[in-house]
Each structure stands twice: as structure tokens, then as C-alpha cells.
Amino acid sequence: xxxxxxxxxxxxxxxxxxxxxxxxxxPDAERAAILADPGFGQHxxxxxxxxxxxxxxxxxxxxxEPYGPIPLDPAAAVLHYSxxxxxxxxxxxxxxxxxxxxRPDRNAARLQRSAxxxxxxxxxxxxxxxxxxxxxxxxxxxxxxxxxxxLYLRPFMFAKEAFLGVRAAQKVGYYLIASPAGAYFPGGVQxxxxxxxxxxxRAGKGGTGAAKTGGNYASSLLPQAEAYEKGCQQVLFxxxxxIEELGGMNLVLVTRDGRLITPESDSILEGxxxxxxxxxxxxxxxTVEQRKVSIDEWREGAASGEIVGAFACGxxxxxxxxxxxxxxxFEIVHEGPASSELAMSLRDELTDIQYGRVxxxxxxxxxxxx
Ligand SMILES: *Cc1c(COP(=O)(O)O)cnc(C)c1O
Numbered sequence: 001x002x003x004x005x006x007x008x009x010x011x012x013x014x015x016x017x018x019x020x021x022x023x024x025x026x027p028d029a030e031r032a033a034i035l036a037d038p039g040f041g042q043h044x045x046x047x048x049x050x051x052x053x054x055x056x057x058x059x060x061x062x063x064x065e066p067y068g069p070i071p072l073d074p075a076a077a078v079l080h081y082s083x084x085x086x087x088x089x090x091x092x093x094x095x096x097x098x099x100x101x102x103r104p105d106r107n108a109a110r111l112q113r114s115a116x117x118x119x120x121x122x123x124x125x126x127x128x129x130x131x132x133x134x135x136x137x138x139x140x141x142x143x144x145x146x147x148x149x150x151l152y153l154r155p156f157m158f159a160k161e162a163f164l165g166v167r168a169a170q171k172v173g174y175y176l177i178a179s180p181a182g183a184y185f186p187g188g189v190q191x192x193x194x195x196x197x198x199x200x201x202r203a204g205k206g207g208t209g210a211a212k213t214g215g216n217y218a219s220s221l222l223p224q225a226e227a228y229e230k231g232c233q234q235v236l237f238x239x240x241x242x243i244e245e246l247g248g249m250n251l252v253l254v255t256r257d258g259r260l261i262t263p264e265s266d267s268i269l270e271g272x273x274x275x276x277x278x279x280x281x282x283x284x285x286x287t288v289e290q291r292k293v294s295i296d297e298w299r300e301g302a303a304s305g306e307i308v309g310a311f312a313c314g315x316x317x318x319x320x321x322x323x324x325x326x327x328x329x330f331e332i333v334h335e336g337p338a339s340s341e342l343a344m345s346l347r348d349e350l351t352d353i354q355y356g357r358v359x360x361x362x363x364x365x366x367x368x369x370x
Pocket of ligand 1: 088212245246247248249250269270271272273274313314315316
């Protein structure tokens with residue numbers, strides 16, 4: 001059962017948010033049990049954000065409501081033509097109890113870029129950020145406080161219009177849900193093995209590789225299953241001979257003299273973790289190269305000792321050293337402390353900023369609960 005509360009004050013965007021409290025919210029003891037061992041993406045908070053867009057009315061009816069199923073016409077365009085995009089960011093609890101998020105302006109801008117590519121309406125940044133604040137205002141208790149835990153925030157947008165003609169939908173929904181996340185590596189960060197997919201590509205030139213859209217993930221599931229069969233946790237995709245990225249994380253190579261090399265391509269998703277790690281490296285005076293990188297360059301560099309390590313990065317896992325790249329006819333092994341030292345120290349520096357353990361010198365953090 002849910003009841004309507006009085007309307008809230010207008011947001012910065014001039015929209016009036018309606019907040020409907022979940023009257024059957026998770027009991028405190030049950031929530032505490034979930035937060036003690038949240039895993040990833042399995043449990044959801046008591047509320048969600050829901051905004052509508054229509055060609056005639058623009059963005060309207062922003063609301064916070066009890067978490068639950070979304071009524072959808074069977075002809076809703078997303079179910080047929082995959083007109084969908086999403087984002088992923090985290091809310092972090094600092095030692096004083098305050099709740100913060102990391103570079104949400106970047107997620108807002110990326111959601112707009114993804115929207116343009118998928119012919120969806122652009123959500124103004126201030127509404128995006130207000131949606132985070134609105135959800136945290138009712139679900140703050142869901143932000144865990146144990147080390148390296150967070151509340152994962154998942155904004156998404158899709159075509160709701162019931163119409164089987166092929167064109168951009170004229171009715172769209174934006175939603176925000178949240179899911180408590182445990183430490184990604186409860187026993188300490190472990191290097192992962194990566195499978196090099198030769199048969200399948202993630203994205204092609206002019207395709208949707210640079211957009212955060214579900215279709216890119218759907219097409220990665222089969223190669224991902226192949227990776228598991230080979231004893232690997234992730235897949236590396238190529239564009240011809242050039243390295244692209246993993247299914248949901250960007251890739252960086254580390255040289256003997258501490259340079260970071262990361263692929264540049266129109267079909268790579270621009271990671272916010274990647275951009276931040278590269279910035280922290282530049283702050284240390286390290287050289288960062290963003291350019292085309294062939295698989296042969298990695299292979300030869302590893303063989304000669306020029307490339308000493310590699311890591312993957314993304315919001316969920318932050319930074320993960322790569323222990324081995326496995327292909328059907330060769331493998332690259334990075335082992336020993338030198339292979340992950342720089343990756344781990346950049347990871348620590350980034351998480352120290354995110355959890356408020358060191359000064360936020362770049363102004364990356366935004367407080368959500370005040
Ligand atoms: C989200 C995502 C990333 C990582 O981006 P972050 O902003 O660092 O979380 C990398 N690759 C793909 C394909 C993604 O969808």
C-alpha cells in the first residue's frame with residue numbers, strides 16, 4: 001500500500017517532484033541483514049524514480065515511488081527494437097555518515113550522448129542530478145558503511161511508446177533504481193584472466209559502441225559464456241587488429257617506465273573511471289598515451305619486457321589487474337608485484353577520494369544528502 005504525500009518544492013529544473021512513500025518498506029532488521037552481505041545487483045532499495053517524456057509534453061511528472069514493476073504495453077518499442085540506454089554510478093558513505101557520489105556531471109553528459117545516438121530525448125543534467133538526490137532523500141539508509149561498499153545507482157531510459165513502426169519513440173521513460181553493493185573483491189583484489197574474442201566483435205565503426213546501451217551487452221553475452229568455458233572472467237574485444245575494451249570495462253597497458261597506454265577508438269565507451277585514473281596518473285607526472293594499440297603491440301611488448309602489466313577499469317570493480325590474456329593460439333601472462341603495483345596504487349588513490357579518506361583536489365565529489 002502506498003499513500004501520496006504533499007507535493008515537494010520545485011527542483012532546480014522547475015519540475016515539481018511527487019514523492020510517494022513505500023508503506024511496506026523493508027523492515028530495519030531485514031535491511032541490516034542485506035547490507036551485511038549485499039553482493040551485487042541482487043537487492044533493491046524501497047523506492048525508485050520515474051519521469052516521463054513525450055514529444056508534445058517534454059519531460060514531465062517526475063516522481064519518487066515505491067520500487068516495483070513498470071507497467072508496459074506488449075508493443076512498447078523497447079521490447080522490439082532495443083531503444084534503451086543506461087548509466088552506472090555509486091553513492092559512497094563517508095566516515096561522518098554523509099553520502100556522496102563521484103563525478104555525476106560526467107554520467108549526466110554521457111547519458112545525453114547515449115541518448116543522441118539512440119534517438120532518445122536528452123535528460124537535462126540538473127534533472128539527472130536531482131533524481132539522484134531525490135532517491136537518496138528517501139533511501140539514505142540503504143547506503144552501506146562497511147569498507148569498500150556502496151549503493152550502486154542505475155539510471156536508465158527506454159522507449160515506452162506502443163507502436164511497431166520503426167522510428168524513434170514519442171513516449172519515453174527515465175528511471176533510477178539503486179542496489180547496495182558489497183566489496184567487489186571481499187578477499188582483496190585478485191588479478192583476472194581475460195579471453196580474447198576473435199570470432200565476435202562488440203561494436204563496429206559507426207555503430208553504438210560509444211553509447212551505454214543494452215544491445216552492446218546483449219551481443220557480449222555469447223562471447224562472455226565462451227570466456228567462462230576457457231576459465232576466464234572477462235572478454236577482450238578487438239576492432240580488427242586493434243584492442244578495444246572488455247564487455248563493460250576499459251583497458252590500460254602499463255609499461256616498464258610507468259607509462260599508461262589506453263586504446264583510442266570511436267567504438268569504445270568513454271569510462272569515467274578510466275578518465276579519472278588517467279588524470280591521477282598525469283598528476284603524478286606519468287605519461288599517458290591514448291592512441292590505437294594493436295594486439296601485436298601488447299604481445300611483443302609483454303615478450304620484450306616493455307609492457308609489464310595491464311588492468312581493466314570501471315565503476316563497479318574500480319581497477320582490476322589482468323593476470324593473463326588468453327587467445328586460441330597464444331597467451332600473455334603478467335605476474336609478480338611489478339605487474340599490478342601501479343594499478344593498485346592508482347586504485348587506492350581513487351577509492352580514497354571516493355570514500356573521503358583524502359582531499360578531493362579535483363572537486364570530483366558531490367554530496368547527495370544535503
Ligand atoms: C560503463 C562501461 C564502462 C566503464 O565506464 P565507467 O564510467 O568507468 O563505469 C566501460 N565499458 C563499457 C562498455 C561500459 O558500458
